[in-house]
Amino acid sequence: MADKKFDIIVYGATSFVGQIITRYMHTQFADGSIVWAIAGRSRTKLQQVSDTIGLSGIEMIVADSADEGSLRQMCAQTKVVMSTVGPYALYGDVLVRVCATTGTDYCDLTGEPQWIRKMQLRHEADAAKSGARIVHCCGFDSIPSDLGVHFLQRNALEQFGQTCGRINMRVANMKGGASGGTIASMINMVKEAVSDADLRRELKDPYSLCPPDHGFFVPQPDVQIAYDNAYGGWIAPFVMAGINTRIVHRSNALSHNNYGAEFTYEEAVATGQGAKGKRMARVTSWGVNALMIGLAVPPIRWLLENFVLPKPGEGPSEKAQLEGGFDIVFLGSTAQGETIRCRVTGDRDPGYGSTAKMLSQAAACLAKDVPDTVAGGFWTPATILGDRLIDRLKAHAGLTFEKLS
Structure with a gap:
């Protein structure tokens, strides 16, 4: 995935939590260590978010959750898609399918077990074949x-x-x-x-x-x-x-x-x-x-x-x-x-401020810290990100992990 234009695309950047994530990404990765873009279905709303936050130089991509063609064009440009577009059981199916078949890594905020199971049953084989690492539940849950x-x-x-x-x-x-x-x-x-x-x-x-x-x-x-x-x-x-x-x-x-x-x-x-x-x-x-x-x-x-x-x-x-x-x-x-x-x-x-930082760092961890040799499939935060993400969360997301006496 070395030839991808972006490390991360924030999909759903105009949503409430998407805007918090976008603001955090703008501050956290101002040094250029992560090359990222924002995406959503409305260019007008994306432009409003960009203007409000001051996203100079951050590209905007128009893609609709029901339009497979636009999602494929989006995924072709990035290593990782970070999705905030829920409820995922209503709006998330097509994007997971596109990521699983194109080898694009993916993470989200879902807490919907019935939808996760459905995605596993439908797309586990495709993700394993393409090399896509799919990581659900990267917010306060779980x-x-x-x-x-x-x-x-x-x-x-x-x-x-x-x-x-x-x-x-x-x-x-x-x-x-x-x-x-x-x-x-x-x-x-x-x-x-x-x-x-x-x-x-x-x-x-x-x-x-x-x-x-x-x-x-x-x-x-x-x-x-x-x-x-x-x-x-x-x-x-x-x-x-x-x-x-x-x-x-x-x-x-x-x-x-x-x-x-x-x-x-x-x-x-x-x-x-x-x-x-x-x-x-x-x-x-x-x-x-x-x-x-x-x-x-x-x-x-x-x-x-x-x-x-x-x-x-x-x-x-x-x-x-x-x-x-x-x-x-x-x-x-x-x-x-x-x-x-x-x-x-x-x-x-938990539901907004910490979740935004956790998801952002999970996406950064997927993009930068997880070797390409790690197999595709449906992972959990602990099994694919583990200590790498703990280090990021402690350093950049306001979380602590400590052993008590």
């Missing part, structure tokens, strides 16, 4: 989870000579509003599941994103309201666990069961201690359950979409993004009862 587990397991191997057979992730603190794009993806997934019994069964399978021959059969934890003695506080279900846990299990499968054939992994929100922590756990659990039930009932879904939930293109102010952040803790244990704790933090709100 880089902190996937790389956090990877980081803990590397430290466990160094400390104990073996990886941990069980890891529990706890969201210790998270400040930031839900992404309108993420909400739209959730709504679309619920709509699909309501009318598709096979999809409902698939969404209950913790190994649905693993290769067909994964061989994992261990039941995974079903997080409910509980007191977690190991962490020292009450916990409740975490709304992003559905995608994050599946990506972590796929990483285990792709790394030849490096975490163990009986590896178990769960994610939960830590709500505090005592009666107050228990009350907060109940409120959190009820909130998550009420949201999912509401999205499944058409009249309630209409009310939520139109009057309550953020819409695609909507998001927090720059001030709110700067004031956001996240702090998550991983607790690992080996079969012999040895324990280890690690922590991952981010300095911006």
